[in-house]
Amino acid sequence: MMNSQALEVVEKLTSEGFQAFIVGGSIRDLLLNRVPKDFDVATNANPIQIKSLFDRARIIGRRFQIVHVKLNKQIIEVTTFRSNNKDLFNEQRIRTKNGMLTRDNVFGSLTDDSIRRDLSVNAFYYDPHDNTITDFTNGFSDLREGIIRIIGDPATRYREDPLRLLRVVRFAAKLNFLIDSSTRAPIKQHGKDLKQISAPRLFDESLKLFMSGHGLKTFELLNEFDLLRHIFPTLFDNIDSNDLHLKIIQKALTNTDSRVENKQRVTPAFIFAAFLWPEVQSNAKVLHSQGKSVRQALEDAAERAIACQIRITAIPKRFTLSMRQIWSLQISLEKNIGARAHRLIHNPRFRAAYDFVLLREQAGENLNGLGDWWTKYQTSDEKIQRKMISTRKQQHRRKC
Numbered sequence: 001m002m003n004s005q006a007l008e009v010v011e012k013l014t015s016e017g018f019q020a021f022i023v024g025g026s027i028r029d030l031l032l033n034r035v036p037k038d039f040d041v042a043t044n045a046n047p048i049q050i051k052s053l054f055d056r057a058r059i060i061g062r063r064f065q066i067v068h069v070k071l072n073k074q075i076i077e078v079t080t081f082r083s084n085n086k087d088l089f090n091e092q093r094i095r096t097k098n099g100m101l102t103r104d105n106v107f108g109s110l111t112d113d114s115i116r117r118d119l120s121v122n123a124f125y126y127d128p129h130d131n132t133i134t135d136f137t138n139g140f141s142d143l144r145e146g147i148i149r150i151i152g153d154p155a156t157r158y159r160e161d162p163l164r165l166l167r168v169v170r171f172a173a174k175l176n177f178l179i180d181s182s183t184r185a186p187i188k189q190h191g192k193d194l195k196q197i198s199a200p201r202l203f204d205e206s207l208k209l210f211m212s213g214h215g216l217k218t219f220e221l222l223n224e225f226d227l228l229r230h231i232f233p234t235l236f237d238n239i240d241s242n243d244l245h246l247k248i249i250q251k252a253l254t255n256t257d258s259r260v261e262n263k264q265r266v267t268p269a270f271i272f273a274a275f276l277w278p279e280v281q282s283n284a285k286v287l288h289s290q291g292k293s294v295r296q297a298l299e300d301a302a303e304r305a306i307a308c309q310i311r312i313t314a315i316p317k318r319f320t321l322s323m324r325q326i327w328s329l330q331i332s333l334e335k336n337i338g339a340r341a342h343r344l345i346h347n348p349r350f351r352a353a354y355d356f357v358l359l360r361e362q363a364g365e366n367l368n369g370l371g372d373w374w375t376k377y378q379t380s381d382e383k384i385q386r387k388m389i390s391t392r393k394q395q396h397r398r399k400c
């Protein structure tokens with residue numbers, strides 16, 4: 001079903017004499033009988049002209065200006081046709097020495113715009129007036145055959161914007177498409193260019209990679225193309241040597257994928273906590289062996305892992321705070337017995353931390369039945385809870 005707000009935006013622009021089309025992923029998804037995530041509009045009106053036509057519109061971005069038009073609580077992204085003209089460089093189109101575009105605001109015609117898009121299946125233009133879809137880049141045939149293909153010369157397009165490496169992988173996983181051989185060939189070699197992407201942009205992309213319901217498949221493809229090391233470098237140091245850690249991450253992604261499918265709430269804190277856990281756990285072990293208390297060692301290791309990671313993917317504070325709590329509750333869930341057990345289950349992070357314990361156990365870590373204990377504790381009445389605590393205290397004393 002075409003979105004009525006996107007149609008309204010197109011209608012307004014065309015009634016003012018501009019060209020306007022519904023473009024990008026929404027048309028691709030509708031052609032595949034999928035529900036589009038959002039709707040994008042492309043037009044020959046420039047950002048200032050677009051903004052002036054709508055009551056609630058704002059221009060966002062610098063590298064790539066777009067206009068967010070808000071209608072009935074929905075945001076429609078409106079972009080001006082861009083040109084990819086290789087010879088045209090001025091203050092609106094700036095390229096670094098190695099070919100990356102740090103500003104890409106040279107406006108162009110409809111055909112210019114179609115070839116500057118990333119993938120053939122993302123470059124459809126729907127015109128509601130005559131109900132037609134224009135395909136300048138052979139997208140129909142790729143869509144039919146299930147192929148992800150970069151428009152133009154792949155190496156150049158990756159150099160212009162290395163984020164396209166991740167987009168290729170993301171759409172291949174999401175649509176279950178094959179990556180065309182010349183699109184795939186330069187991916188590994190350009191992975192290192194991902195460090196040129198700003199940390200906020202890479203964080204936004206990491207949400208799309210892992211929180212859109214195809215996280216596990218995306219993770220496996222990223223691994224195949226050796227791209228993970230550029231997003232989570234510390235993960236790579238720890239994962240090879242320890243199959244358990246890999247399993248924890250795979251399980252976390254599977255959990256998130258099925259929660260997305262069942263329309264349950266998901267938080268990136270859980271996934272990021274799993275990604276950094278190998279690093280945190282192994283550093284905490286070292287710090288503990290150097291004399292720090294178990295809790296202090298874990299907290300210091302957490303601090304360090306987060307400080308390194310946010311330089312690459314700018315995880316907002318509210319999520320890093322949850323990650324720390326999930327990790328630190330791993331100790332509390334093991335140690336805090338007695339009256340504190342009752343308080344713990346009312347901790348707002350209890351659920352995530354308990355899920356994390358289950359994850360570790362499912363992956364094969366031996367936590368002496370900790371997950372089971374908490375599962376029973378939560379579902380028992382007070383009398384049984386008291387009995388469970390006294391048995392656990394005895395076991396704990398014996399262990400000490």
Ligand code: ATP
Pocket residue numbers: 023024025026037038040116117118119122123161163164208
């Ligand atoms: P979805 O919204 O389902 O993740 P999408 O294809 O709509 O997928 P968006 O990120 O919303 O992706 O971008 C809208 C469109 O803008 C894309 O379909 C593509 O045509 C174009 N586009 C986005 N990012 C880039 C990029 N880095 N390089 C070239 N074109 C891009």
Ligand code: MG
Pocket residue numbers: 024025026037038039040
């Ligand atoms: Mg979109």
